[in-house]
Amino acid sequence: MSKRIDVKDLNVYYGNFLAVEGVNINIAARSVTAFIGPSGCGKSTFLRTLNRMHEVLPGARVEGEVLLDGDDLYGSGVDPVAVRTHVGMVFQRPNPFPTMSIRDNVLAGVKLNGKRISKSDAEGLVESSLRGANLWNEVKDRLDKPGSGLSGGQQQRLCIARAIAVKPDVILMDEPCSALDPISTLAIEDLIEELKANYTVVIVTHNMQQAARVSDKTAFFNIAGTGKPGKLIEYAATTEIFNNPKVKATEDYVSGRFG
Amino acid sequence: MTRTAGEMTPATSKGPDVTTTQTKTPEQAEGPRPLSAREGAGGDKIFSGAALAAGAIILVVLFAVAVFLIAQALPALVAPQDQIAGGKGFWAYILPLVIGTVIAAVIALVIATPISIGVALFISHYAPREIAQILGYVIDLLAAIPSVVFGAWGISFLAPALVPGYNWLSSTLGWIPIFAGPPSATGKTIMTASVVLAVMIIPIITSISREIFLQTPKLHEEAALALGATRWEMVKMAVFPFARPGVISAVMLGLGRALGETMAVALVLSSGPLLASLIKSGNQTIAAEIALNFPEASGLSLSTLIAAGLVLFVITLVVNVVARWVISRHKEFSGAN
Structure with a gap:
């Protein structure tokens, strides 16, 4: 199940500090959207508002609306815990639970909130999730071994398997390849292409070639200076952003003149 | 380990010296830099020696005590039994003390650990920052209170306060041997002693556990939250597994103090002879037995007390070995790899 995301006039604050200002963006279902921009421009912060993970930091709050197929994630009575089961996330550094086996890592999210799952269902889900993350063939003989024994790229795919095991509508990726070697990066990029068939994928990346390779649409974020809020500068089809950007700052950034 | 590191360092830093002197400046005014004398090598030697000595002292002291x-x-x-x-005989003398010691320490742990x-x-994970800080200070302060103060508090306040509780226990649960009556009228029982011990070891276990909980990688906490975990589920998923070995060590330190x-x-x-009932006067621990009898002991009775100390030493050693074993059992899943 894939859902679209519509963001209206979103401001993100940390305490009194306005971190991201006035974001309007419409992300289609079953698409890959890349967020690019220099460090500190608020793209990761904005990404985290899409599953309310920014609330982990005390004092973080937002103004505006984030609609997931029309349902406001910040509406009254919305539980952030429930939001995160619909909008999954993959982090910058692979973070499988070190004390859990590969199997338990995949099932970690499924067993939450007191849910029970039969043994055969669990086996099926582990296999389908690991296949979905292109990891099954590499780990099928050692599902009981710790997830931390895998290589970095395998760990990151394990995290993706863990995220898709809970059957989210959207998968957010916060620089998922920045800690990986080129071969592992390629494996993840291929996987993103496949995930598009079933999920809405939003990826933050510092690597512009990566954005160009994997995404359908690209959003460029920028910041006027330190202490100023980050803003969405331009959002268009990826080919448009890289070949024919409308805004000067976008052109400077994608052509490597700064950033 | 320290020694190998000390020997390796000069060997590796010689390499670049050779190339620079030979290729770039073969006839410098000061001549080629010597390969042997290296500034700072003395410091290395002193440090590795000091570290080795510190390590050795611990072993020597432990050995000397044993x-x-x-x-x-x-x-x-x-000695012959009747003396x-x-x-x-000694074993008949020490066995009730061992049991008393272990009972008191175990009850204290059962109360203090949760x-x-x-x-x-x-x-670490629930209180607002200001409250957490104040609470942290208070806990650390509790750890600094001398045990005699806890003892005084135990006799003058806790023991009388627990008497009604003991009366209730013996009247309702008296059929269980450990709560058999009649309870002590003063409340000076092994149960009271255990509660005092629990209060004494709570600060130790708490402050070590808190430090370890705080060190849980943010990465793993966020992983759990992003999967839709509630805060408690996040704690169970990310914090406890990470903290497990450290908390076991903290509990063992607490147990060591309680013993x-x-x-x-x-x-x-x-004190008195070994009793099943925890709420009657009676029972004794090794450490208290030694302290109470040491001033008047001489000759064989002194040896007996020291032998009791030896038994306590062995108990503590066994406890620590078991704790190490428990910690190492899950090494593969510890996250250290």
Whole structure:
């Protein structure tokens, strides 16, 4: 199940500090959207508002609306815990639970909130999730071994398997390849292409070639200076952003003149 | 380890020296830099020597204590049965004390561990920052209170306060041997002593556990939250597994103190022979027995007390070995790899 995301006039604050200002963006279902921009421009912060993970930091709050197929994630009575089961996330550094086996890592999210799952269902889900993350063939003989024994790229795919095991509508990726070697990066990029068939994928990346390779649409974020809020500068089809950007700052950034 | 590192360093830093002197400046004014004398090598040697010495001292002290205990205890261990206090030999004398010691320490742990982990978790993951800080200071202060103060508090306040509770226990649960009546009228029982011990070890377990809970990688906490975990589920998924070995160590430190605590038990417990009931006067721990009898002991009775100390030493050692084993059992899943 894939859902679209519509963001209206979103401001993100940390305490009194306005971190991201006035974001309007419409992300289609079953698409890959890349967020690019220099460090500190608020793209990761904005990404985290899409599953309310920014609330982990005390004092973080937002103004505006984030609609997931029309349902406001910040509406009254919305539980952030429930939001995160619909909008999954993959982090910058692979973070499988070190004390859990590969199997338990995949099932970690499924067993939450007191849910029970039969043994055969669990086996099926582990296999389908690991296949979905292109990891099954590499780990099928050692599902009981710790997830931390895998290589970095395998760990990151394990995290993706863990995220898709809970059957989210959207998968957010916060620089998922920045800690990986080129071969592992390629494996993840291929996987993103496949995930598009079933999920809405939003990826933050510092690597512009990566954005160009994997995404359908690209959003460029920028910041006027330190202490100023980050803003969405331009959002268009990826080919448009890289070949024919409308805004000067976008052109400077994608052509490597700064950033 | 330290020595190998010390020997390796000069070898690796010689390499670049050779190339620079030979290729770039073969005839410098000062001549080629020597290969042997390296500034700072002295510091390396001193440090590795000091580290080795520090490590060795610990072993030497432990060994010396063990040798002293065994040598001094030997007369009591080989003496004829009727000359030992109680008249039935050393093992008959020490067994009730061992049981009393273990019972008191175990009850203290059973009370203190859940409370400590709860408080530590509240400080590290639930309380607002200001409250957490204040609470942290208070806990650390509690750890600094001398045990004699705890003992005094135990006799003058806790023991009388627990008497109604003991009366209730014996009247409702008296059929269970450990709550058999009639309960002590003063409340100076092994149960009271255990509660005092629990209060004494709570700060130790709490402050170590708190430090460990705080060190849980943000990465793993966020992983759990991003999967839709509630805060408690996040704690179960990310914090506890990470903290497990450290918390076990903290509990073992607490157990060590509970086993060896002397003053508080000596003050609070009105000692006597081994009893199943925890709420009657009676029972005794090794440490308190030694402290109470040491001033008048001489000759064989002194040896007997030192032998009791040796037994306590062995118990503590066994406890620590078991703890190490428990921690190492899950090494593969510890996240260290």
